[in-house]
Amino acid sequence: MSGMIVDCAVYRDGQRTEGPADFSDALDAARADGDAFVWIGLHEPTSEELDLVASEFGLHPLAVEDALTAAHQRPKLEVYPESLFTVVKTAGYHAAERAVEVGEVLVFIGDAFAITVRHGAVSPLASLRKDLEAQPDLLRHGPAAVLYGVCDRVVDDYLDLAATLQGDLDELEAEVFAPGRSRGVAERIYGFKRQVVAFRRGTAPLQEPATRLVRADVPYVQEGLRPYLRDVLDHLTKVNELVDGLDRLLSDILSANLAQVSVQQNDDMRKISAWAALAAVPTLIAGIYGMNFDHMPELHEVWGYPAAVALMVGVCAVLHRFFKRAGWL
Known part of the structure; x- marks a missing residue:
């Protein structure tokens, strides 16, 4: 079991504290405290491993099934009686292959617990945990602070990726309209468009869950955390506008190339x-x-x-x- 648990810690009053090594005991200790929560980070757990965690934390079977079949999930937000389940797509850029690399992070938050399940090599969460631990005022908002941190990190990565793709697109545009352009430009445009579509599959569907999170009817999210979530929503809206612009410009470049x-x-x-x-x-x-x-x-x-x-x-x-x-x- 320890192989798939990246980290397990109890947070009291926004500070990481020493707690039981067993996650079940850590949850009991956090609930007994009344002002604490346990954060467990999992990386590509097996069915048996995730079932054990689910039984201890009371996770809904449908959410657990989604967490196991991560490659087929769209970004979404689902409310269950004992937990709030969120799926976000991570995205990074593989410079050597000039390709968008996609992964997933699934977040469960509930009564005194936050569980993150990561699939893929994109956006490891170790640095995120350190960043959040450096902001105790944010962690005092409870398990939802982990959900905010994940969404904020993922959307910031989206902005970086959009800027990288814009730079590559500028180079491709210059090549298309160059007098002695090389062969295979149409194939490159089409391949680039596929990368943008893969990127868009993560950004566009996340708009609806991000909008729901800023509303007051979503459980397990404290009111003081909603301004932070609105900031994430603003950044995500900007990302989607950038991706739409990339897609439209690619279509125009492809049309111009075909006309040439x-x-x-x-x-x-x-x-x-x-x-x-x-x-x-x-x-x-x-x-x-x-x-x-x-x-x-x-x-x-x-x-x-x-x-x-x-x-x-x-x-x-x-x-x-x-x-x-x-x-x-």
Whole structure:
């Protein structure tokens, strides 16, 4: 069991205190104190491990099932008789692959307890715990302070990721409109759009749970914590606006790239048509003179052949000048 428990601590009056090593005893001690709570951090627990925690803390079976199948969950907020269950998507940037990396954090808060279940390598919560422990006034708000801390950290990561994606998009936009752009630009735009869609799956659905958390009808959230949650909601709204802007700009860039390709193809077709017309003239004249008529004019004249060649060259020169001025060549 200790392998999946990252940390277990009891907090009294906003301060971390020494408590029982067993999480069940720690919960009893926190409830007996009346002004304390226990925070347990889990990382990718197995079904048996999470069932043991669920039985001790009275977690709802549906929430436990969601916590086990984390890869398929959308950000959401669910209220159960004994707990408040929240799912948030974490997102980071894999610089080497230029790809968005997604994980999940699931938070249970209830009477004198907070449980965080993390899936994936994105946004480890060890540093978050240290940051919250440095803010005892915030931890005095109880278990909901942990939920606020998780949401605040995740949304701050969203802002950093949005800024990174904006920088990459600026580079891609410059490449699309560069005179000698490289091949495969459309594939890069499409791949970038997929990264934005993956990012959006975490940010957009979180808007509704974040809005609910600032309302007074959500249990286990103290009134003094709601201004902090409103700040998270404001930042999340900004993130969603940024993601919408990225998505729209990507669509515009893709349309512009397709238009450029279409124009280039039309230009290539004009050049091919022009050269085909230039080749057709001597072919036509040579074909006529190659029919070997006995009574055809100029066949038996000394100047007949030079005249035919001169006619070919002259007509081709006129056509070349015409196509050049028209922009086809």
